[in-house]
Amino acid sequence: MSVKYKARGRRELREVRKQSRLLYWTAGGFSLFANLLMLTGPMYMLQVYDRVLSSGSVETLVALSLLLVFLYSIMVVLDFARSRIMSVAASRFWAAFHERVFHSVARKAAVLPDQYTTSGLNDLEQIRRLIAAPIVTAVFDLPWTPLFFTVIFVFHPLLGGIALGGAALLIALTLANQLLSKRSQSAANRHGQMARTASDQFRVDAETLRAMGMRVAAFKLWNEAQSRALQSETAVSNIGAGFSTFGKTARLLLQSVMLGVGAWLVLNGQMTAGGMMAGSILLGRALAPVETILNQWQIAQQGVHSWQNLAYLLGEVPPEAPRTDLPAPEARLVVQSLTVVPPGDRIATLKGLSFNVEPGQAVGVIGPSGAGKSSLARALVGVWPAAGGSVRLGGAALDQYDSEVLGQHIGYLPQKVQLFDGTIAQNIARLALQPDAEKVVEAAAMAGAHEMILSLPKGYDTPVHAGQLRLSGGQVQRVGLARALFHDPALVVLDEPNSNLDNDGSEALNQAIRHMKARGRSVLIMAHRPAAIAECEMLLVLSNGTRMAFGPKQEVMAGMLKNAGALQQVPAVAGGMR
Ligand SMILES: Nc1ncnc2c1ncn2[C@@H]1O[C@H](COP(=O)(O)OP(=O)(O)OP(=O)(O)O)[C@@H](O)[C@H]1O
Numbered sequence: 001m002s003v004k005y006k007a008r009g010r011r012e013l014r015e016v017r018k019q020s021r022l023l024y025w026t027a028g029g030f031s032l033f034a035n036l037l038m039l040t041g042p043m044y045m046l047q048v049y050d051r052v053l054s055s056g057s058v059e060t061l062v063a064l065s066l067l068l069v070f071l072y073s074i075m076v077v078l079d080f081a082r083s084r085i086m087s088v089a090a091s092r093f094w095a096a097f098h099e100r101v102f103h104s105v106a107r108k109a110a111v112l113p114d115q116y117t118t119s120g121l122n123d124l125e126q127i128r129r130l131i132a133a134p135i136v137t138a139v140f141d142l143p144w145t146p147l148f149f150t151v152i153f154v155f156h157p158l159l160g161g162i163a164l165g166g167a168a169l170l171i172a173l174t175l176a177n178q179l180l181s182k183r184s185q186s187a188a189n190r191h192g193q194m195a196r197t198a199s200d201q202f203r204v205d206a207e208t209l210r211a212m213g214m215r216v217a218a219f220k221l222w223n224e225a226q227s228r229a230l231q232s233e234t235a236v237s238n239i240g241a242g243f244s245t246f247g248k249t250a251r252l253l254l255q256s257v258m259l260g261v262g263a264w265l266v267l268n269g270q271m272t273a274g275g276m277m278a279g280s281i282l283l284g285r286a287l288a289p290v291e292t293i294l295n296q297w298q299i300a301q302q303g304v305h306s307w308q309n310l311a312y313l314l315g316e317v318p319p320e321a322p323r324t325d326l327p328a329p330e331a332r333l334v335v336q337s338l339t340v341v342p343p344g345d346r347i348a349t350l351k352g353l354s355f356n357v358e359p360g361q362a363v364g365v366i367g368p369s370g371a372g373k374s375s376l377a378r379a380l381v382g383v384w385p386a387a388g389g390s391v392r393l394g395g396a397a398l399d400q401y402d403s404e405v406l407g408q409h410i411g412y413l414p415q416k417v418q419l420f421d422g423t424i425a426q427n428i429a430r431l432a433l434q435p436d437a438e439k440v441v442e443a444a445a446m447a448g449a450h451e452m453i454l455s456l457p458k459g460y461d462t463p464v465h466a467g468q469l470r471l472s473g474g475q476v477q478r479v480g481l482a483r484a485l486f487h488d489p490a491l492v493v494l495d496e497p498n499s500n501l502d503n504d505g506s507e508a509l510n511q512a513i514r515h516m517k518a519r520g521r522s523v524l525i526m527a528h529r530p531a532a533i534a535e536c537e538m539l540l541v542l543s544n545g546t547r548m549a550f551g552p553k554q555e556v557m558a559g560m561l562k563n564a565g566a567l568q569q570v571p572a573v574a575g576g577m578r
Pocket residue numbers: 342343345349367368369370371372373374375376
């Protein structure tokens with residue numbers, strides 16, 4: 001399965017990379033000329049030694065020097081243009097994917113968060129860095145190194161042989177580096193990811209750690225992963241640094257050997273002094289790309305790892321097929337033989353569930369813990385796909401709507417309400433940058449949150465920070481309810497909406513439900529506490545993922561009271577009904 005995902009993701013990545021083909025070819029073309037111009041220095045040296053020094057002609061020296069400056073200027077421009085082109089290619093790649101990756105991360109994390117959703121955006125950044133890194137321009141230079149070796153061979157075959165031997169040595173070092181560091185690099189990635197996940201989790205619930213003396217234990221857990229990551233990273237950089245130093249020394253030594261052998265050839269009259277100097281410089285040029293690749297190997301490894309991660313993520317979350325725009329749905333909900341299996345799991349938490357909700361109706365969904373109420377809420381808002389059967393809103397199955405468009409017609413208050421960084425108004429307006437003040441106040445008033453928000457230091461403009469909430473549990477729930485009611489959605493699904501509410505809050509909630517019903521919207525309330533279902537005329541009783549009863553509230557309650565067995569299965573409701 002994962003191979004299939006990776007292959008699909010890789011295809012998508014390659015397709016986008018292909019769109020910048022012209023840029024890569026241009027950079028390649030520039031590389032040709034830049035590498036030809038690299039011959040300028042050695043040729044100048046050759047001419048100065050063999051022509052100027054023997055002829056003593058100052059004019060020739062001046063002319064050659066002017067030509068040298070001119071050619072070097074062109075080389076600088078080409079080199080600069082080439083790195084600019086690569087940084088444009090890198091930005092293009094990022095721009096082509098940032099939205100896609102962001103949505104893939106968000107879509108996958110809503111269903112089944114994993115290492116790929118944690119690292120997705122960072123992986124994209126790593127690839128962007130790799131494309132713009134000098135190692136890529138070094139790869140462009142690599143095909144032209146035979147040119148330098150050929151010229152060295154022309155000077156003298158012995159020097160050419162030494163140069164080729166040097167190149168083979170550096171390539172062998174690069175391969176050995178890869179072989180020796182591969183395992184440590186993947187361990188570093190794995191443990192680094194575990195340490196980041198642990199620190200995120202501990203930061204989110206730091207209060208619990210502090211209150212119950214769990215900080216030291218949490219540190220030990222985080223530290224273990226972090227130490228392993230550091231150990232592996234140190235191993236990788238030690239290996240890399242060792243090879244890189246060895247490579248650099250080998251190149252310097254080779255250049256000296258070239259000079260020494262060159263001097264011996266000059267003494268034997270087999271070549272000129274200019275050839276000796278030029279050969280040594282050419283060797284440096286020929287080996288430079290190999291040396292850069294060796295030095296930057298870790299960036300390449302990281303980039304390849306990120307490429308594979310991203311391929312998996314994109315393959316697993318293919319782009320959403322464009323959907324025909326549907327009109328705003330009528331608030332008629334039809335659930336037919338719905339079976340839901342939590343993503344990543346095998347056991348169904350809802351089995352063959354059927355019921356209807358008419359516009360203007362409120363349905364209370366009750367049942368013991370683990371009965372499947374939250375699973376139903378997630379399926380009704382389209383977060384968890386139906387494994388069997390269907391959910392239809394306004395006649396259309398949920399997956400016939402574009403998920404963003406569907407979201408506009410749905411209000412959802414999850415069991416654990418999470419606010420995002422931004423102002424209260426932005427949170428209510430579902431993160432709109434310029435919230436529509438009238439609609440925000442209307443939703444807040446409906447949720448009974450208006451007065452509470454006005455009492456905050458900056459009212460609706462009070463900033464909230466996801467990890468550092470200054471609001472009480474009940475206040476957060478009211479803001480969450482206002483967000484669910486914002487923009488008058490057709491279907492409102494409230495999962496335990498009054499778990500943190502006081503009497504006033506519960507009354508405000510009931511008023512909001514009455515209001516939604518009067519506007520012909522449909523409302524579903526998953527509840528433990530009977531106060532939450534006071535406004536519901538219909539009741540759905542779940543047990544163990546199946547429908548125990550569905551119908552008008554009074555009838556269902558009466559039936560349950562008669563049925564002592566069923567009553568025991570829903571103790572909370574039974575308690576509230578007595
Ligand atoms: N993400 C998940 N992955 C696997 N199983 C899950 C997941 N979420 C819930 N379940 C399982 O599904 C079953 C129903 O859970 P669900 O949260 O829907 O119950 P619930 O009725 O809302 O319970 P509660 O009243 O305690 O909130 C439980 O057995 C639970 O273990």
